[in-house]
Amino acid sequence: MASNAIRRSKPVEPPSSDSETRARDDHHDSLRLWLRLLSCSTLIESHIRQRLQSEFATTLPRFDLMAQLERCPEGLKMGELSRRLMVTGGNVTGITDMLEKEGLVARLIDSQDRRAFRVKLTPSGQRLFKRMAAEHERWIIDLFEGLPSRGKQQLAGLLHDLKIHVRQQKRLRVENPV
Amino acid sequence: MASNAIRRSKPVEPPSSDSETRARDDHHDSLRLWLRLLSCSTLIESHIRQRLQSEFATTLPRFDLMAQLERCPEGLKMGELSRRLMVTGGNVTGITDMLEKEGLVARLIDSQDRRAFRVKLTPSGQRLFKRMAAEHERWIIDLFEGLPSRGKQQLAGLLHDLKIHVRQQKRLRVENPV
Numbered sequence: 001m002a003s004n005a006i007r008r009s010k011p012v013e014p015p016s017s018d019s020e021t022r023a024r025d026d027h028h029d030s031l032r033l034w035l036r037l038l039s040c041s042t043l044i045e046s047h048i049r050q051r052l053q054s055e056f057a058t059t060l061p062r063f064d065l066m067a068q069l070e071r072c073p074e075g076l077k078m079g080e081l082s083r084r085l086m087v088t089g090g091n092v093t094g095i096t097d098m099l100e101k102e103g104l105v106a107r108l109i110d111s112q113d114r115r116a117f118r119v120k121l122t123p124s125g126q127r128l129f130k131r132m133a134a135e136h137e138r139w140i141i142d143l144f145e146g147l148p149s150r151g152k153q154q155l156a157g158l159l160h161d162l163k164i165h166v167r168q169q170k171r172l173r174v175e176n177p178v
Numbered sequence: 179m180a181s182n183a184i185r186r187s188k189p190v191e192p193p194s195s196d197s198e199t200r201a202r203d204d205h206h207d208s209l210r211l212w213l214r215l216l217s218c219s220t221l222i223e224s225h226i227r228q229r230l231q232s233e234f235a236t237t238l239p240r241f242d243l244m245a246q247l248e249r250c251p252e253g254l255k256m257g258e259l260s261r262r263l264m265v266t267g268g269n270v271t272g273i274t275d276m277l278e279k280e281g282l283v284a285r286l287i288d289s290q291d292r293r294a295f296r297v298k299l300t301p302s303g304q305r306l307f308k309r310m311a312a313e314h315e316r317w318i319i320d321l322f323e324g325l326p327s328r329g330k331q332q333l334a335g336l337l338h339d340l341k342i343h344v345r346q347q348k349r350l351r352v353e354n355p356v
Contacts, residue, residue, distance in 0.1 A: 030322035031315050033330055034222060036337045041219040043344055044212060137209045143347050144208035151336055152211055158333040159214045162325065166221055169321050 018042075044143065051139050056132055061085070063136070065095050066104070066121060066129045075108060075120030104128060196220075222321065229317050234310055239263070241314070243273050244282070244299065244307045253286060253298030282306060 020039040099105040104125035110116040198217040277283040282303035
């Protein structure tokens with residue numbers, strides 16, 4: 001039973017800010033599973049936030065913004081950047097202004113659309129991001145170190161299935177609204 | 179190999195705002211696993227945000243704040259509420275002000291510490307939250323509907339193991355800083 005697997009966690013009560021503590025005995029297994037997934041990602045994300053702060057005096061929204069730009073050497077328009085960063089939130093314009101002041105990004109006039117700007121990493125932004133990304137990868141490797149590789153492999157497969165499934169369900173809902 | 183499980187997802191490329199698209203072939207399997215976990219939770223969370231907006235004209239930080247209060251019928255001090263809501267962010271004071279104006283929460287003087295306020299749900303806040311929580315549970319059940327229950331059970335077990343492991347690694351780091 002899924003509920004048994006879930007109840008296994010009881011002896012190690014998460015701290016009160018943990019999403020999973022919202023789960024109650026009368027909650028459906030799917031809800032418990034979601035709250036557990038959320039608490040895992042929140043736990044790891046908070047670790048990344050702490051380390052970005054302590055080692056680079058920076059924030060996750062800044063790191064995410066630079067990560068998006070690093071993937072697009074030709075730069076991104078502000079609207080596209082906002083769309084890609086929808087999730088972490090943060091004020092994209094404010095962050096871009098700060099990074100520009102620090103010489104890590106530059107705003108350039110778009111060659112196709114002269115009314116629009118493209119934002120891209122400067123060489124110094126590229127160097128800093130490269131260092132941060134290498135450390136970020138190291139933090140995750142350290143955090144996951146010691147987990148049985150068979151378990152990680154199963155988890156990757158199950159999360160893949162979950163992602164495909166959730167996408168399909170969302171698509172169905174859009175096509176057949178109630 | 180975990181990387182095989184991860185590469186299975188290739189035919190169904192996620193949209194560009196998906197965290198997992200950051201993963202590259204030279205990325206370590208642990209990083210790929212983390213980006214996959216993050217993209218799942220982001221995907222589900224964005225669904226919840228959309229439905230809270232479309233069905234209750236409300237936001238996730240408001241919902242989360244009410245969820246914390248619902249678990250504490252005696253109310254919470256502002257500092258405690260902020261700490262618990264650290265993750266979803268949002269301006270706790272601003273949200274509390276709005277909810278108070280709408281008659282959904284009340285600020286009361288703390289009986290132990292007369293300089294502090296406690297915030298609690300009003301009866302009307304309790305009624306609204308109950309309706310929202312029931313719908314929220316239904317959205318998650320619908321989203322997970324059709325996933326094989328053995329897979330859900332395995333996923334719950336693996337996420338449990340991951341959570342315990344990550345907590346231990348974080349604790350080790352605090353006790354033995356490099």
